[in-house]
Amino acid sequence: MHQGLIVKGYGGFYFVQSDRGICRCTGRGRLKMSEQSLLVGDHVLFTIVENGSGVIERVLPRKNTLSRPPVANVDQAILVFALANPEPDLKLLDRLLILCEVERIDILICLNKVDLASGQFASKLAGIYQGAGYEVIFTSAIKKMGIESLREKVKGKISVVAGPSGAGKSTILNALEPGMALKTGEISSKLKRGRHTTRHVELLPVAGGFIADTPGFSNLYLPDMKRTELGRYFPEISDLAGQCRFLDCLHFQEPDCAVKAAIDKGIISRCRYQNYVTFLAEVMARERIYE
Ligand SMILES: Nc1nc2c(ncn2[C@@H]2O[C@H](COP(=O)(O)OP(=O)(O)OP(=O)(O)O)[C@@H](O)[C@H]2O)c(=O)[nH]1
Ligand SMILES: [Mg+2]
């Protein structure tokens, strides 16, 4: 038996990458596409049959499973936001961060289009997220800046690239792997309209790792959670929560709240906290509906 990685599922077939190249496989017995028992990103054992195609016999244990896009064994999410054109929507970034925190996926924030922004704005934005404990890198896919450090970050890993439309996700992948020629700009956004319902995720071999490009989006629902959970998904809030007077402090209107004290001291970013409060209202509103 051979071991490989499912890089694409299409038309009832799985395309499995191994040291033999890519092999078109079907799933044996219960391992059928329709049941979602196999996912892009799965490490599998397969046998080769007479005509050269393969049969997947077993799925190796999964490290994690992302549902949007459906990919297994994700090592990191690369969240790409442009510093300008389009303006970065920090509420959207904070929502995406929560999704990754819930799934316990490592996060790399990539601030793209540094060529279009002032250094002052770039470092202010980076400061907010580094202060929250995230790793931030700057790139200009067009000017090929920061691409080498990004290359180091994707080597040997399965990454998912996410972010708003126009941020430069596909352009960055093209810069990492010249010759790949993913559609960018106008063409991509036209295609996207007919594309957003498809589930044809593909892991592309990029810079010694595998990356799933995703079409951009402009809004995201928070995952289901209780109001007391939200703070756990803001690392800088979660770090201080133990110092609040009340164990179940929502860091909103409670007295002796360590989080609110940290904002006044400039330790926690006001912008992040404001988004926390907005999301808290959303979570509470949803709790009421389902009560
Ligand atoms: N100035 C500048 N423009 C860039 C940069 N990166 C990408 N662009 C441009 O931004 C536009 C959008 O880039 P895409 O790579 O298609 O963006 P995307 O994030 O893949 O967008 P969707 O596929 O729609 O989600 C294109 O016209 C790119 O040429 C950059 O670093 N600087
Ligand atoms: Mg794209």
Ligand SMILES: [Zn+2]
């Ligand atoms: Zn508190």
